[in-house]
Amino acid sequence: METTSTPTHCPYCALQCGMNLSPTPEGGVEVTERVDFPVNRGALCGKGRTAPAVLSSRVRLTSPLVRSRGTLVPATWDEALDRIAGELGAIRAEHGPDALGVFGGGGLTNEKAYTLGKFARVVLGTSQIDYNGRFCMSSAAAGGIKAFGLDRGLPFPLEDIPKTGCVILVGSNLAETMPPALRFFSELRENGGTLIVVDPRRTRTAEQADLHLMPRPGTDLALALGLLHLVVAEGRVDEEYVRERTSGWEEARAAAMAHWPEHVERITGVSVPQLREAVRMFCEPEAAMVLTARGPEQQSKGTDTVGAWINLCLATGRAGRPLSGYGCLTGQGNGQGGREHGQKADQLPGYRKLDDPAARRHVAEVWGVDPDSLPGPGRSAYELLDALGTDIRSLLLMASNPVVSAPRAAHIEERLKSLDFLAVCDVVLSETAALADVVLPVTQWAEETGTMTSLEGRVLLRRRAITPPAGVRSDLEVLHELAARLGVEKGFPTDPEEVFEELRRASAGGPADYSGITYRRLVEENGVFWPCPAPAPEEAGAVGGAGAVGGAVTGAAVDDGGGDDGEDTGFDVIPEDPTRDEAGPAQPGAVLPANVHPGTPRLFLDRFATDDGRARFAPVSHRPAAEEPDEEYPVFLTTGRVVAQYQSGAQTRRVDELNAAAPGPFVELHPRLAARLGAAEGDPLAVVSRRGRAVAPARITTGIRPDTVFMPFHWPGEGRANTLTNPALDPTSRMPEFKVCAVRVEIAGA
Numbered sequence: 001m002e003t004t005s006t007p008t009h010c011p012y013c014a015l016q017c018g019m020n021l022s023p024t025p026e027g028g029v030e031v032t033e034r035v036d037f038p039v040n041r042g043a044l045c046g047k048g049r050t051a052p053a054v055l056s057s058r059v060r061l062t063s064p065l066v067r068s069r070g071t072l073v074p075a076t077w078d079e080a081l082d083r084i085a086g087e088l089g090a091i092r093a094e095h096g097p098d099a100l101g102v103f104g105g106g107g108l109t110n111e112k113a114y115t116l117g118k119f120a121r122v123v124l125g126t127s128q129i130d131y132n133g134r135f136c137m138s139s140a141a142a143g144g145i146k147a148f149g150l151d152r153g154l155p156f157p158l159e160d161i162p163k164t165g166c167v168i169l170v171g172s173n174l175a176e177t178m179p180p181a182l183r184f185f186s187e188l189r190e191n192g193g194t195l196i197v198v199d200p201r202r203t204r205t206a207e208q209a210d211l212h213l214m215p216r217p218g219t220d221l222a223l224a225l226g227l228l229h230l231v232v233a234e235g236r237v238d239e240e241y242v243r244e245r246t247s248g249w250e251e252a253r254a255a256a257m258a259h260w261p262e263h264v265e266r267i268t269g270v271s272v273p274q275l276r277e278a279v280r281m282f283c284e285p286e287a288a289m290v291l292t293a294r295g296p297e298q299q300s301k302g303t304d305t306v307g308a309w310i311n312l313c314l315a316t317g318r319a320g321r322p323l324s325g326y327g328c329l330t331g332q333g334n335g336q337g338g339r340e341h342g343q344k345a346d347q348l349p350g351y352r353k354l355d356d357p358a359a360r361r362h363v364a365e366v367w368g369v370d371p372d373s374l375p376g377p378g379r380s381a382y383e384l385l386d387a388l389g390t391d392i393r394s395l396l397l398m399a400s401n402p403v404v405s406a407p408r409a410a411h412i413e414e415r416l417k418s419l420d421f422l423a424v425c426d427v428v429l430s431e432t433a434a435l436a437d438v439v440l441p442v443t444q445w446a447e448e449t450g451t452m453t454s455l456e457g458r459v460l461l462r463r464r465a466i467t468p469p470a471g472v473r474s475d476l477e478v479l480h481e482l483a484a485r486l487g488v489e490k491g492f493p494t495d496p497e498e499v500f501e502e503l504r505r506a507s508a509g510g511p512a513d514y515s516g517i518t519y520r521r522l523v524e525e526n527g528v529f530w531p532c533p534a535p536a537p538e539e540a541g542a543v544g545g546a547g548a549v550g551g552a553v554t555g556a557a558v559d560d561g562g563g564d565d566g567e568d569t570g571f572d573v574i575p576e577d578p579t580r581d582e583a584g585p586a587q588p589g590a591v592l593p594a595n596v597h598p599g600t601p602r603l604f605l606d607r608f609a610t611d612d613g614r615a616r617f618a619p620v621s622h623r624p625a626a627e628e629p630d631e632e633y634p635v636f637l638t639t640g641r642v643v644a645q646y647q648s649g650a651q652t653r654r655v656d657e658l659n660a661a662a663p664g665p666f667v668e669l670h671p672r673l674a675a676r677l678g679a680a681e682g683d684p685l686a687v688v689s690r691r692g693r694a695v696a697p698a699r700i701t702t703g704i705r706p707d708t709v710f711m712p713f714h715w716p717g718e719g720r721a722n723t724l725t726n727p728a729l730d731p732t733s734r735m736p737e738f739k740v741c742a743v744r745v746e747i748a749g750a
């Protein structure tokens, strides 16, 4: 047990708020204020503040569990690990490596996500790996790569938001999903800027807006096209910018011109005067931003929708310029880093592509394997889960709870049950872990060190603050032990910093280049924004300047100069144990040695990361949701979050204070719809879709469209929202349509 307080970061969302963990007299830890981290300056939401409750042995797993005669019973680590390795080996021998599925999570540290991807490809030899981030920001990632050649959630730090002129926040309820970030938007308005919120519900976030557009679910694509139509019609296109910094305008323009404002009003339900007002607010100031979150992204056309919002930025010259740009508000703690280092079906570390021969060669060399031995791309998350029990016979699952969080969850639950073998690593007995043949209890955030990459693209060090209870091991130890049992003795270290050193080399030269980042720098500089290349060995000894930390440098230029630190690797010297480094983080603006790349807080200012340096317009047109309301299912269902619960609730449903604030599921509906049903506040409502039926009490509010009901997805059982959701996939990102499906609502039991 450490005796001093440790500066670290929250276990939950992508904001990665800074906090101190201080020892309590009882031998535990409590969260205390940490003001030096600029993103939250000490502010935390209730989830962050109460996070130590999940460290308690009262709610967590402290012994491996192995299924014996139908029930999970405590076992030793050796028994549990032997069982997993034995089953995986046997299934592979009988059905081949692609019968072994692996599923990861965006909450895993970079070190774990990297190791899990390597484990799947090198130890198991399977192509069948994907992760829950596919359900999260994959449409924004696909849209960003198409347009800019690179996907980093925000291309600028949050601190730029108060200084811009207007922000359109599309389908983000950040007042509930990232409460401390609301400050940046309040400051924007205090500075005279404006906020537009696009959401079918009048959320706590929408209440802050100068203009709230309330479209039908699933119509953001038409909305963005309608706004672009007006930009053209009103002569607001930045012709010079379009000429010099973009390509594909004519096609995108033609597509937008087919979306007349009156037509868009009919599709979206947003009136033409409101559309005009939004265009005026967005175009008049010198700089403006569009930020999307899950609302427009979790649709079967999410990638095109993101493309349409980016088009709006490009046509008006609002990308790759100071205080302007398109960004996606990534969701999970390591939603950003988790999508960069190889747990994704088509990916190798450093955001490299698995089907790129040069990438395969580079990574295979770091891993010490033959490039030809690396499997090709596998299936996306939903497709992988849907194939369980067919050609995929076993699943190793780490950091996700799909029984609650996957679309068409009853079906996925059946698929999980139909497996020959399921192994789950978790900190608690989640609904998915409860189905497993073996459950391994793992260490969590405060008990282990690792790096996280926040929604800003800022790589952070989350530090170990307490000793884990006896009986648990880290995910890295699990992968090390399984690799050894499956015949791979080397290459799976258990020390996170050792893994990070390898990740640096594997990512070097890739789009998400971490090679210039060290644990020491992360502590001293309060995080480092990627890309951050290490100086090339041949540059060592050259003279050059790195520029100021936090300064505007481009993503593409990697001119970090050089200096002589006496190391031919160009890497920094790593202190023995930086997690014990007493020195607090340096102030922003710390002076760096000349040969050190400062990191890249702001991307694209000189050029985009495409081959020709130009941003690409997307030639997109509106199309309806995969399932639209009809006579049988006349109401839209949309889903999302409440402030006091996190995701599948596996962690937060174990915290008393959070359960008191958000005890269970509900169906939010408009008084007019309630009147039609004859429903009063609190009445049990049955919500029925083509996938199934869920029951939860009515919560009546005028803050939602009368044609739409909303359910949060944090609970299992009768009120599980995902019993209803439609797994229609976006053709590019393979994102399921969590945000739109058609339902019938009735009073339960009536």
Ligand SMILES: Nc1nc2c(c(=O)[nH]1)N[C@H]1C(S)=C(S)[C@@H](COP(=O)(O)OP(=O)(O)OC[C@H]3O[C@@H](n4cnc5c(=O)[nH]c(N)nc54)[C@H](O)[C@@H]3O)O[C@H]1N2
Pocket: 013, 014, 136, 170, 171, 172, 173, 174, 176, 177, 178, 198, 199, 200, 201, 203, 216, 217, 218, 219, 220, 293, 294, 295, 296, 330, 331, 332, 333, 638, 639, 640, 641, 642, 643, 644, 645, 646, 647, 648, 710, 739, 740
């Ligand atoms: N409290 C809490 N915070 C969280 C999380 C959590 O579970 N709980 N999870 C984290 C994660 S992983 C993520 S991804 C983020 C998600 O953060 P957000 O994207 O802010 O969260 P959601 O509630 O899923 O969706 C946001 C809004 O989209 C709206 N919406 C629904 N359908 C549509 C539509 O068709 N168009 C538009 N424009 N809007 C629509 C919903 O009404 C909702 O208010 O939150 C992170 N933070």
Ligand SMILES: Nc1nc2c(c(=O)[nH]1)N[C@H]1C(S)=C(S)[C@@H](COP(=O)(O)OP(=O)(O)OC[C@H]3O[C@@H](n4cnc5c(=O)[nH]c(N)nc54)[C@H](O)[C@@H]3O)O[C@H]1N2
Pocket: 105, 106, 107, 108, 109, 132, 133, 135, 136, 137, 294, 298, 331, 332, 397, 398, 399, 400, 401, 402, 404, 405, 406, 407, 425, 426, 427, 428, 430, 442, 443, 444, 445, 475, 639, 640, 641, 646, 647, 648, 649, 650, 651, 713, 721, 722, 725, 738
């Ligand atoms: N209807 C509907 N469904 C949705 C969404 C929606 O908006 N609507 N949103 C989607 C989105 S954006 C997301 S991100 C997903 C998230 O949904 P899930 O993937 O289910 O995410 P979590 O509930 O965070 O599950 C993480 C699990 O990992 C465990 N865990 C935490 N840390 C660690 C660790 O370090 N190692 C290991 N091994 N385990 C750990 C936790 O205890 C928990 O059981 O849900 C998706 N599902």
Ligand code: SF4
Pocket: 010, 011, 012, 013, 014, 015, 016, 017, 040, 043, 044, 045, 046, 047, 048, 049, 177, 178, 179, 180
């Ligand atoms: S906003 Fe996110 S990172 Fe910050 S305290 Fe809440 S859950 Fe943690």
Ligand SMILES: [Mo]
Pocket: 135, 136, 137, 331, 332, 335
């Ligand atoms: Mo997410």
